Amino acid sequence: MNTETQSFIQKYDLLGCVQCGRCTGGCPEAMRTGLNPRRVVYDALEGNVPDELAKLPEIWDCTTCNTCAARCPKGLKPVDVLIGLRNILVESGVLQPTVRDALESAFREGNPWDKPRATRGDWMKGLDVSIAEPGEKVENLIFVCCTICYDPKVQVIAKNLVKILNKAGVDYGFIGDDETCCASEVYNLGEVGEEGLFEMMVEDNTELLNSYEATRIVAISPHCYSALKNQYPNLKADVIHYTHLVKELLEEGKLELTGELPKKIVFHDPCYLGKQNNVYDEPRYILSRIPGAEIVEFERSKERSLCCEGGGGKMWTESDSKEERLAETRVKDARALGAEILAVACPFCVLTLDDALKAKGFEEEMRVAEILEILGDLIKE
Template sequence: MWYIIQGIVFVLVFGTALYLFGTAVRQRYLYLKLAAPDPTRFDKPGQRLKSFVVNVLGQRKVLAEPSGLGHFFIFWGFLFLVFGDLDFIVYHILRFHLPWATSPVYLFIEEMFSWFVLVAIIVAAIRRYVLRPMRVEQTFEGGFILFLIGTIVVTYFIATGADMALAGSYGGWYSPGVSLIARWLAPLSKSGLLAISEICFWLHILAISTFLYFIPRSKHMHMIGALFNWYFKKYEPAGKLRKLDLEDESIEEFGVGQIQQFTWKQLLDGYACTECGRCHINCPATLSGKPLSPKHLILKMKEAIVAEGPQLLQQKAAGAETLSTHPVFEGVFTDEEVWACTTCRACEEACPVANEHVQDIIDLRRYLVLTEGKTSPEVTKVFSNLERQSNEWGISKRERAAWVGDLPVKTMEEVEGKAEYLFFVGTAASYDQRNQKIAQAFARILLAAGVDFAILGTEEESDGDSARRLGNEFLYQEFVQRNIEIFQTYGVKKIITTDPHAFNTFKNEYPDFGFEAEVYHSTQFAAKLIQEGKLKPTHRIEKRITYHDSCYLGRYNDIYDAPRFILEAIPGLELVEMERSRNKSMCCGAGGGGMFKEEGGASRINVMRAKQALDTGAEVVGTACPYCMTMLIDGTKANGAEERLETFDVIELLAQSIA
C-alpha cells in the first residue's frame, strides 16, 4: 500500500513540475514566433548538425577556456545522471532495477561523472563566492542552482548507499564512493537505513522538480536555448551585416525600436545565454568603463520579451494586424550603450553558445539613425562629410589621389579599365598624411613585383563601411550602387586594398547587391608575391616587433597568418606576441565608426591597447589597417612612449626590406 501511495505522490509532484516546465518552455517558444522572421537559418543542415555535435555534445567552445572543464563534466555528468535517475526512481517506486543499471561498466562511469559534477559544483561555488572574478556575478539564483545540483548528486549518493547497506551487498571497483558510504551507514538499524533512503529519495525528487521549474525561468534556460542556438548559428561570413530592403515603401520603421522587431534568432540568443561573462571580460567598451556590456545587452533582450510577451500574445489573439509594445529605448536600452560598441566581435568570438551581438547593436543604431533621426554631433558631421565629399573628414574629392606624388601609378581611366587589379586605396590611406605612406609603400611593392594594377583616383568613392556600422544604411547603399557602377564600367574583377574595412565589405557584403570579385587584403597579396618569388625581402631591419591584429582582418575574416608570414620573412625582425593576440586580440577602438566618435568611459581603448604593446618590450608595433595605425599612434603618445614604440604598417616594413 505504501508503494502505491508513494507512486501517486511521485506522479503528482513530478507531474506538476513537468507541466510547469513544459508550460514555460511553450510560452517562451510562442514569444519567439512573435518576432521578425529570419529565413537564412535553415540551409546547410549537414553543417549545422556537425556544429551541434561538436559544440553541444563535444563542448568545444566551452572548453576554449580552462573554466569550461567544469561545465564539460557537469554537462556529461547530467546526461549520465538522467539515465541513472530513471533506474533510481523505478527502484524506489517499483523495487526493481532497469537492465542497464546493473552493468559494472555503467555503474562505474555514472559514479565517476557524478563525482565530477559534485567537484565541479564545489569549484564553481568557490569561484563565484570566494574568488569572485569580474565576469561572474554573485546572484541568489546562481547560488540556488548550484545548491540544487549539489543536492541532487549528494542525495543520490546517500540514498543509493543506504539501499546498498540494506541489501548487505557492497559494490566493488565499479562503485567505490557509494560503497564507502554504504559501509559507513551499515551499523545503523534497518529502520534507520530505510528512513535515510526514503528521506534522501524525496529530497532528490523535490530538488529535481524545483530544478525543472527553474530551468525555463532562469539563466538555465540555456540548457534548452543553446541546443538550438548552435544549430541555427550564422553560416554566412562573420563580417556580414543583414541587408535592409529600402525599396519596400510599406516599411515605415527601420531597425529595431520594439522588442518583437528583433528576429526570432536574435531573441533566441537571450534564451541561450549562460551568463558566463566571457563576452563581458573581452569587450573593449566594458573594459574601458563604458556603459555597454554584451552580456547585459543580450539579457535585457530576454527580459524584455518575457515581460512584453504576454501582452503581445493577447494582441495577436485579438487579431491585431500590427503588434505594438513599449519602445526599447524607453527602459531597456540606452543610446550610450548602443553607441559604445566598436563592432570588434570579441564578444561573439568568446561566446560559448554562438550568440551574435553585433547585428543587434547595428539594428538598434539603424533605428536611432533612420527612424528617429538621432545621432551625436560628430556622427552627424561624418554623415554630412560622406554625403558631400565621399570621405569622413570632408576633404575635397579632388585631393583623393594626391598621395601618388611622383609614383608611376595609373588610373583605370588612363588604362581604359585594362588593368588586372584595382588597387582600392580607401579613405584613410588617401587623405591621412601618415596613412598615405602605407598607400605609397604598397604601390611601390606592386610596381616592384610587376603587378598589373591601377587606381580609381578622383573617381574613387567611400566603400561605405563607416556609414553602415554607424547605422546609416541609406547612405551605405548609395555608396554600394555608386561603386558597383564604377567597377562595372571598368570591368573590375580583382580588388586589392590596404583597408580591412573595405576588404570586408567588398568581399562579404557587396555580393548581396549583385557584385562579386576576387578581393585581397594587401598582406594576403604581398605574402602571395613572396611565396611566388616575385618579392624577396633582403634588407635587414634589426627591430623587436609586436603585431596588432585588426578586428576586421582577424576575427571578421580569419586572416592571422599572412601578416606574420611577411614579418617573419623580413631578415632581422624579431616577432613577439602580445598577451591578447590573434582571435583574442583587443580592438584599437576605431571600428564601428569609433574612429570618428567622442569616446567616454574611464579609459580610452586605444591607450589600453598601446599599453599592451608596450608591455611586450617591443620597439615597433605592426599594423595592417590604416585606422589601427592612427589609433595606436595616438595611444602610444597618450602613454608618453612615442619615442620608445614606433608604429608601422606591415606593408611599410616589407617595402623597406625590398628597397
C-alpha cells in the first residue's frame, strides 16, 4: 500500500470502520445516486489510491448532511472522507468550472456568489439598521450569510429580523460590508487543509469577529451557525442561531405575535440545525406561538429528517441522477399532510424546496417560507 493511501487511512481513522453499513444505509443520496460512503472507506482500506477514488463522480453528490457521521457506531466521519477526496481535486485543479468560480469568488469577494463585496450591505437600504463598530460593546452581533445578503429571494429573512430586533428593543449590531463568508461551503467543496482557503477565511473571520465586544454572535443561516460554532475554535463570543434568540424574545414577552395565520404549517428540519447541532425545539416553539396556526409533523422529522440537498456545495454542482430530487419528495410529503406552509429555518432549504414546489406545480396549494418570513406579517410596526 502506498504512503498516500496509508496517510489517508490514518487521517480519517478508517481502520476503525467495521463496515456495518449504517453510513450508506442512512445516506439520503445513496438510493438516488451511486454514492456509497461505506464502499469508499472499504476501497481505501483495500489499497485504492485516494487520487483514483477522487475521480468517482458521486463524491459530489454528498450533501454533507452528516447522517453518516451521526449514525457511525465507531465515531468515524465518512462525510469528512468525501470532503477529503474533493480536496484532492481542488489541489490538483481539476474542478467543475462552477465550483472553481465559487471558490475564487469566496477568495476574492468574500462570498461564493460572484457578487462584489461592496454591495453586500445593499439589502439594508431604506431600513433602520444598527451597524456595530469594531471595539463596540454589543449584546448580539448578527451574522447574516452571503446567500441572504445577495439573493433577493431570501433577503426578506434578514429584513424581517431587523424588524423583530427593533421592535423587541434588542441590543444588536450588524457587521455590514465587512462581513465575509463563513466558509462553510468552502470547506464542503474541499478547499481545506494546510494553507487552504477555509483555514485562511476562518483566521480572518475570527480576527474580524473578535474585534467586536460581542456577548454572542447570532447567525441567521444554520450553515454559518454550524461553522462558527464548531469550526471556529478561537471565537470569544458564544454562537447561537436566530431561533434561539427569537424563542427567548417570545418567552420573555419582548416579542408579541399579533394577527392570525390560520394555516396548516409543517416544519422541515435543516440538517445543519437539527442533525448537526441538535436544535429541534426552538423553531417548533416559535411556530407553536403563531396565533391560529396548526402545526403538523413530517413522518421523517427531527433525527430522522430528510435532507433537501441544499448543502455540501450542491448549489454549485450538478448530479447525474435522474431520480426524484429529495426536495421534491419533501414537498410531496408536505402536500400529502395537507400543509399550506412548508416552514424552514435556512436560506438553502428555501431555495431547494421552493424550486421543487414549482417543479411539481404545487404553488396554488402551498408555499415554502422561512420562519422569519412568516413572522414578518405577524409583527406590528
